Amino acid sequence: QLQLQESGPGLVKPSETLSLTCTVSGDSISGSSSSFYWGWVRQAPGKGLEWIGNIYHSGSTDYNPSLKSRVTISVDTSKNQFSLRLTSVTAADTAVYYCVRRFGSWPDYFDHWGQGTLVIVSS
Amino acid sequence: DIEMTQSPSSLSASVGDRVTITCRASQSISTYLNWYQQKPGKAPKLLIYAASSLQSGVPSRFSGSGSGTLFTLTISSLQPEDFATYFCQQSYSNPLTFGGGTKMEIK
Numbered sequence: 085q086l087q088l089q090e091s092g093p094g095l096v097k098p099s100e101t102l103s104l105t106c107t108v109s110g111d112s113i114s115g116s117s118s119s120f121y122w123g124w125v126r127q128a129p130g131k132g133l134e135w136i137g138n139i140y141h142s143g144s145t146d147y148n149p150s151l152k153s154r155v156t157i158s159v160d161t162s163k164n165q166f167s168l169r170l171t172s173v174t175a176a177d178t179a180v181y182y183c184v185r186r187f188g189s190w191p192d193y194f195d196h197w198g199q200g201t202l203v204i205v206s207s
Numbered sequence: 208d209i210e211m212t213q214s215p216s217s218l219s220a221s222v223g224d225r226v227t228i229t230c231r232a233s234q235s236i237s238t239y240l241n242w243y244q245q246k247p248g249k250a251p252k253l254l255i256y257a258a259s260s261l262q263s264g265v266p267s268r269f270s271g272s273g274s275g276t277l278f279t280l281t282i283s284s285l286q287p288e289d290f291a292t293y294f295c296q297q298s299y300s301n302p303l304t305f306g307g308g309t310k311m312e313i314k
Contacts, residue, residue: 191256
């Protein structure tokens with residue numbers, strides 16, 4: 085059974101870089117169907133959901149334009165992990181960050197989610 | 208960006224009620240519309256994809272309909288475990304966007 089698990093610091097200082105890793109078990113990122121993408125969605129406290137971006141096992145990426153200048157998603161197929169880097173964080177980046185698997189071909193949906201990790205931006 | 212608007216933002220209902228949530232897209236998205244359920248402190252869970260297809264394992268009391276710009280999620284007979292927040296999401300074009308959510312509470 086596919087499982088995704090986020091890991092990383094729960095507290096980041098303003099202007100610094102947020103870094104999270106998602107470890108995938110139960111499936112191989114590199115061997116998975118060509119329809120699957122691996123990505124990140126975040127949810128500010130008490131707010132709605134925001135798509136951050138995703139990566140294909142080949143390394144090609146898509147990002148939300150609202151975050152594109154600050155975001156990098158990368159993949160390490162040897163460790164079956166993918167990662168998120170968000171630079172120059174502010175309090176507005178405080179959120180629960182979920183790693184997700186996206187079935188990117190029709191009909192295109194997020195079918196697996198990690199449990200989420202809360203990242204607080206504060207000095 | 209395609210804006211997704213849900214109504215109502217909150218809903219008070221009783222066990223056994225039939226409830227409907229509406230999601231409206233700012234432009235036509237065909238049937239590229241998904242619904243998720245989120246319980247407090249948990250990750251969202253996929254309920255419905257492609258506007259009307261039930262995800263495996265989801266009870267048949269959940270149903271979805273619509274196309275173009277107007278969509279609905281219906282729960283035919285509310286169960287205690289259905290009290291949660293529901294989000295719609297469009298996958299027609301990047302950036303993928305979500306509705307603001309509908310919080311379903313016990314009356």
